[in-house]
Amino acid sequence: MNNCKLYLAPMEEVTTYVFRQVLDDCFGGVDKYYTPFISPDQNKILKTRMGRELDPEHNKNLNTAIQVLTNNPEHFKDFSKIVSNLGYKEINLNIGCPSGTVVKKNKGSGMLRDLYSLERFLDEIFKNKSDDLEITVKTRIGIDESDDVSEILEVYNEFPISELIVHPRFQKQFYNGKVNLEAFEYIYNNAKMPVGYNGDIKTKDDFVHIVNQFAKVSSVMIGRGCVTEPRLFSFIKNDIDAGYDIEDKKVIRKFHDKLLDYYVSEYGPNDSVFKMKEFWSYYILNPAFKGKDLKPIRKVKTLSEYKSGIREIFYE
Ligand SMILES: Cc1cc2nc3c(=O)[nH]c(=O)nc-3n(C[C@H](O)[C@H](O)[C@H](O)COP(=O)(O)O)c2cc1C
Structure with missing residues (x-):
């Protein structure tokens, strides 16, 4: 395998700390685990269901990045401090969630509706960035076909994002329809930061296909494929073919x-x-x-x- 890292995708209510711990215990093969999104816009976050995902005890022995869903720079800043104080090294900003209620509030992929606001938000959070916490982004490629991925990338390229993980679908597609590999290729060729790929990897061959096409991809993130086949990461890591006897x-x-x-x-x-x-x-x-x-x-x-x-x- 090349240097490409393998990440477990965040999936709300599915890739919980329970799932992550059991997956690691039984099969492993994952280089980094992403928590489902946590909204920091509430009091006493650590006591909430989402907050349980943050508990270092629940992420013991796992390389875990914490995902955040917010468009409020103050909330991001305060939450980053909590994340950093708990000992995590990476906070991942969700610019991908396609849910109607989230998008309506201009969060998740809704942040792609107004690139000027996105730019101001990123400007604020990077101004306040502490040295001991990497900021990564998980993004879609726009709201619908009328969006220009080059304009979105132009905004991301202004900031020291440690890694840009791209799910190459539009918000309007939710999780269905074809992934847009042309848009991904544009980002892959023009991004100033490392680029990871996410979307529809269900088998070892799907993974090989992506890394053959995009040899310098920094990571491949897998969600549904791993919930269906929990051995998938270990198959990829150890180059093993699936068996079903x-x-x-x-x-x-x-x-x-x-x-x-x-x-x-x-x-x-x-x-x-x-x-x-x-x-x-x-x-x-x-x-x-x-x-x-x-x-x-x-x-x-x-x-x-x-x-x-x-x-x-x-x-x-
Ligand atoms: C039920 C469900 C919950 C999800 N929750 C999150 C989430 O909390 N944060 C996020 O960034 N993406 C979330 N996603 C998107 C996945 O992380 C991933 O981008 C998407 O499923 C495509 O990858 P896959 O084809 O490997 O599953 C969710 C997807 C599903 C189906």
Whole structure:
């Protein structure tokens, strides 16, 4: 493999600290973990659900970057201090979230609607940047096709962003439709900072395809592909082809059981069932479950109902 680093993408409610710890414990292969976004616009952030992601105890032994969603330079500054004091080395600014409510508030990818405001915001946060915290950005390529990616990059290029991680879709696409590799190529060729790629990497071959096309890409970030196939990073790192025989199924099951146990210990049985069902909407796409669907767990509410449901998916 070249020098390209492998990052776990932030996915709200999915790539939680529970998921990150169990993934690292079972398979590893991840160079850096990104927390789902944290909105610092609330009091006592460390006590909130999002704040639990920040707890150093929950990120023990993992190389973790903290993602922030804000367009308020003061909030960014105060939150950066918290992040830095907790010992983290990187804060990642979310300029990608496509959700309507977020965009309406000019946050996430909504920041791309007004490049002048984006520039002023970046100017403020870099003016206040402390030496011991890197600032990276995760971005989309615009709101829709009418946006010019060169104008967006021109703004980013003014600032000492440590790495620009690009999900080459427009906000209007959400997570669907084709990734725009031409726009990515433009950024890759013209950015002044290291550029990472994110989007639709589901197999080792998808990864190889990207690094063959963009040999100097600094990182590849993977989200859904890893939730579906938790071994994906280790396959890429160790150049292993996926297998789906009975032994593989046992390994996949072991990962599942560890995840469930950890959720139960952190959130109690009922909330854990809810969280595991969210996870299964990706997991079920794993070829190990070919021909299966989520019916056995769709309506379950208790832990024992859940356990008998998944037995059906795994073994019947
Ligand atoms: C359910 C869900 C939650 C997400 N939450 C976040 C988030 O908190 N922060 C962020 O930057 N991106 C978030 N994303 C986007 C992913 O990080 C990633 O950019 C996107 O899924 C494309 O990569 P993939 O094809 O490897 O999944 C989320 C995506 C999904 C599907």
